Amino acid sequence: MRLMALDRKALEAGLKPGQGLAEARAMCLGLDAVPADPQADRQFLAALADWCSRYTPLVARDGMDGLFLDITGCSHLFGGEEGLIADALSRLSAMGLEVEGAIADTPGLAWAVARFTPAAAPQARIVPTGERAERLAPLPVQALRLDPLVVEGLTKAGLRLAGDLLALPRAPLARRFGPMPLLRLDQATGREDEPISPRLPVAGLSCERRLAEPVTREEDILFLAGELARGLLPMLEQRGLGGRLFELSLFRVDGAVFHVHAGSSRPLRDARRIEALFAGRFAALQEDLDAGYGFETARLSVSHAEPLESRQMDLGRPAETADSLADFIDQASARFGPDCLKMPVLLESHLPERASALVPAREGLAAEAGPPASASPFRPVRPIRLFRYPEPVEAVAEVPDGPPVQFRWRRAVHRVVKAEGPERIGAEWWIDGEEAPTRDYYRIEDEDGRRYWLYRQGLYDREPAQPRWFMHGLFA
C-alpha cells in the first residue's frame, strides 16, 4: 500500500507520494488514509470538465489531475483574461477544491506555469505573448512534461532549468537527449503547434443564458428552454438548417451539470416544438433531474442539424397529418425512448424470422423515400402473428413426411381438419451453416377453425437429425 496523493497538510508533515502506508503512519500518527479510486477520480474530473464548459466548449482532459481550456475568443465574455481566471479559480475554490491555473498562448506553457509557479498575484498567472521565453526560462526542466528518465539525464548534465536548454545549440541537445526536449520547448514557446483534444464535440450552434436567480421549477426551465430556442432560430434560419438533435445543458449552483438530449424525427426550426420536445423529456426524467438549489446557467445547443427545406403551404389540403405524425413520434420518443415506436419493414430473406424487421419510426419515416422491398408475388400466404421463438409441438402425422393429423400444443390437443403444404424453406447456409435443417411448413386448420403455421424441422432420411415439429405462427 503506497500513498498516491497527498493534501497540503500531509505534505507539510513531510510525507511524499509513493511512500509506504505503514511508514507514513509511523511518521504521522493521525494520518487519515482512504483507498484510491481512479475510476471515481476520472468521473469527478469529467464532471469538472462539464462544469468548465461554461467558459468554453473546448475542454480537454490532461492526465488524471488537469484540464485544458481553449479560451480563444471567449475571455471577453468574462471581463478579459484576468476576469476569467479569477472567476474560474474563485468558483472552484468555493466548491472546496484546491486549484491552480494559468493562461498562456500555448498549452505547454500554461501547463508549466500553472504547476511550477507558486501561487501569486493574478497577473503572474497570465503570460503575455511577448514574454514566453522569459517566463519559461526560470522554470525547472520538469515543467517541460518530459519522461522522468530524460529529466534525470538532463539534471545529471547540469541542465536544471528550462532556460539552460533554451540557451544551448539545438543539434547536440537532440543528439544527446532525443527529440522530446526540443519538441516540448518548441511547443511551450509556440514554435510548434500543439492541438488539444476536446472531450465533447463542439455543437454547431448554441445559445446560453445566465440567470441572476437560480430556477428550480420545471415550468421555469421549460420556459427557459423555449427562450433559448427562440434565440437559436435566427442562426438556424441564416444557415437554412433545422435541428434534429438538441442538447440542453443545465448548470446547477453546486457545480453539477445535467445534459438533456431531445431528438426530433425531422429538422425543426420552431421554438414551440423544441420546447414541446423538452417537455416530453422532462416528463420522462422526473427523478433523474434533481434541481437541488436550482440551475444558474442553461445552454441549448444543436448537436445535429440538417438542411430544412422550406415548404410551400398547400391551400387546398392542410398538410397537417405529416406534421402531426412527426410530432407524435417525437412526443413518444422523448418520453419512452426512440425505440418505443417502430415500423415494420420487409427484408430480403426467405426465412420467415428474417423476412421482416422493426425499425424505429424516426428512421422508418426518413427511409420512406427509398424503394420498398417487395415480397415475392408467388409465395403462399404468411401468418399475421409470428412467434419470436417457435414452440415445439408433438405432432402425429399419417405418413412421416406428410401433414400432421393431430398435434398437442401447450397441453391442448388439436385435431387437424385441413392442411395445405408443405412449403419447403431451406436454411440460409451462408448464415446458418450447411448443417442447418430444412423446414417443411404447413398451413393447418383445426376443428374449431383456428389456423396455424406449423413446420417440421428436418427431412426424413436425408438429414441426420430426427425431425421435430414446431408452431411458428397464427393465421387470421
Next chain:
Amino acid sequence: MAKEALARERLFALRETIARMEGRPLSPLDDAGTPLAPGGQEEAAGTRPPERLPLGVPLVDEALSGGLPAAGMAEIRTAELRDAGASTGLALSLCAFLARQAEGTGADPAFLFIGERKVALEAGEPFAPGLADHGLGLRRLFHAAPRRLEEALWLAEAALSSRAFRAVVLEIAGNPRRFGLGESRRLSLRARHAGSLLLLLRQGGGEEAGSTLFRLEASPSRSGHYRLPDGRMLGGTIGAPGFAVRVEKASHPALSSLPQAIAFEWIAHERLFALPDASLPPVRNPAGPAHPGARLPAPADRPDRAQALGAVLAFSRAS
C-alpha cells in the same frame, strides 16, 4: 292517464340523456310509435352520433346499426388467448377496410398497433409479410410494444390527440384492473373528439362494462375453400380468413347480445368483407394432380425407415 304520460316523458328524457352520454342516436325502438326527431341538442360537437361505414355484410351492419363507426371506441374481445389470430385478423381487416375507404380521397391514413408484451409472448408478434398479405400497407403502419399498461394508455391517448392516425389498435390481455371504466371513458371521448377509431383488442378477457360503441366477441371460424378465377371453389384448400362474431353490446338495444354468431370472411386482396359462399360444391383440382399416375395407398404399418449404418463419415467436409 296524465300520470302515465308524465312517467313516459321522464323515461324518455332519461333515455335521451343516456343516449347523448353514449354518443349514439336515439333508437327508434325506444318508444312505441313516436318518431324521433334527429338533431336538437345532439348537434353539439362531440356528442353527435358518429357516421357509419357499412362493412358490406348486411347482418353485421344491421347489428352495428349501420356499420363501422368512423370515430369512437370499439371493442373486440376473445374469450381465450389462443383465439388471438381471429381477433387480430378482424381488427387488422377493419384497419385495411378503412384504408381502402380512404383511397381516392387523397388522404394517406396511418395506423398504430399498440401491442401488449404478454400477448406477444403467448400469441406471437405481428408479422410484416403476413400483414401485407392481409391487405395492410406497411408504409403507414406503426407498432409499439410498451412495457406497462400505463405507457400503452398514454401512447393511445397521445396518438388519438395527435389526430395523425385513422385508427389505433390497443391490445390488452385479459381484464386488467388498471383499465377500468374511467380509462375507457377517457379514451372513448378522446377518440370521438379526434375523429379517429380506437379498436380495443381484449385478448383472453371476459365481458366488462366499458364506454365502447359496440363490443364484438370474435372467435375462429372454419374457413371455406380457395376461390378459383372462374368462381368455383377448390376442394381441400384453406380459403379466405374468416371470423365468427357475436355482438355483445351494440347501440341498438334489441340487437345486443344476439345469441348466434355471424360468420363472415375477409377477402384480403380486394379488401372487403363477404359472407362465406357455400352455394357451389368444391371441385377437385381442375388441373389434375401434380403427379398423375397410379398412386399406392399409404401403408398403414410400414416398417420403420432404415437406420443409419455405422459411423457417418464427414465426406462433405473432407472434400
